[in-house]
Amino acid sequence: MRRLGAVIIEALATARAQPVSSVVSIVIVAGMVGAVLLTTGRTVGAEQAVLNSIDSAGTRSIVIRAEGDAGLDTSVLERIGNIDGIAWSGVFSSVQDVTNAAVPGGTTVPARLAWSDQLGELGLPAAQAVQNRTAWASNAALDQLGMPDATGGVVTGAGAEFAIAGRIPVPDYLRFLEPLIVAPQQIDSDDPHTVSILVVIAERPDLVSPVSQVVLSVLAVDDPTKVTLTTSEGLATLRALIEGQLGSFGRNLVIVIFALTASLVAAILYGFVMLRRKDFGRRRALGASQGLIIGLLLTQMAFLSGIGAVIGCAATAISLVITGDPLPGIAFFVAVSVLAIAVGVIAALLPASVAARRDPLAELRVP
């Protein structure tokens, strides 16, 4: 361990003592990291942006619509709760037209009762914490109701009243319900309510198809012909295609850039080894083994590559932020840095092995 520490200290001291070669090595590695991040990194960032756009369109959603007499009720939530791979689920009643209680004869807006164990994810309080006659409305619904401050009440045609408690941000997978007014209801397993829409969000796009099949099997409806299933399987397929093709393009680009810069690093290091061949001959004469000289050079290059990687990452991140391009994510930065250090060390192998084989006699003899 002490020997390893001594080798590291010597490698760092050597790097400090050779500022020109050290700075050149750092600049090359920083350039390599920058080139990768500005090309592949931007591709990855763009890919992520495209995938996020597709995801926002509901690549993971499964929507089941049931006619009123199909027999779908709130008990389905309990059965769905036992299925793996589901991120969110909820059911909605059929539409009840409501109007602003303060504007008799005003515009009618559709309202639905809602049941879910995960209402918090919609920005609503848990159903247990609210009265069944409290509702939340989307911006579109509030506009139509003429209720810009989201306070007041709505009334159904049958005379049932709901207090509007606030605004609900409508997630992408519920946009098809807009304009949306929802009244969260407590789930009562002893008294299931008939519902007309079941929304299930799979954990991943590739789970949409299998989860759909399982969900259909637990609907327990009286008449399956009155149930329709809508999934985003097509979008999920498109997503997988984009992810695969852009990912493959990015990987190939990284390989090409790293190969080119590794050659450059190796060539420049080889030049520095040749310039300092007398030093390596002296080290060999004084008792440094070939392994030790290789270890010293590789440690030195790993250290310089690390500095170069940090500088390259920082400079590229700043430039991406300034130009408004998407950042590829911290994991990508870390991966590129680790790869850059590995490439630097691998590129140093040949020059290091040349240095370790310097003939002391040839280097130290004075003509």
Add this chain to the structure above:
Amino acid sequence: MLVARGLTFGYDPGKPILHDWDATFEAGEVVAVTGPSGRGKSTLLYLLGLMLKPLAGEVLVAGKSAAGLRDKRRAGLRANLFGFVFQDAALDASRTVLDNVVETALYRGDSRGAAIGRARELMAQFGVDLRAEAKPGQVSGGQAQRIALCRALLGDPRILLADEPTGNLDPASASVVVDAFHAQAASGAAVIVVTHDPSLVARCDRTINL
């Protein structure tokens, strides 16, 4: 301490510059190796120092043959048993004088802290302690050779090899170097000096002509 047995070596195997050469170097003696240029004096020194492998014959270090040893073992022997003084000092111009003197501690696996203490003692003994943080380019030729001597003596070597160590020195500096060789021999080391300098030859215990 050091024995050459049947040494044969040549850069062109058809024209060996050393052929079936034998010699024994005992602890406690300073031996001069001299002769005309091109006769293989420096080559012999590097063969004895295990930096070159002979075409035939062997070098025995403390009674054991170094022939056939792998690079790591040969390097270990050089680091632990040998000290080297080269003709032009061969200091690393990018490092401080002190760094140069303690360089071999790394190869022996010695603690750098302890090596620095010993290095400062040697540098004080040879009058170069005031230049510890200087770079080799900032010291004179005589000082550089004394710094190289400090580096060679740092590990208290049992075999000290020197290649034209006084070639570029004034008489006073040369005398300091020769005195150090005798002191190291007196401590039980074998000292082998390749030289053309008649005054240095005159102060050696024995002379080998090539």
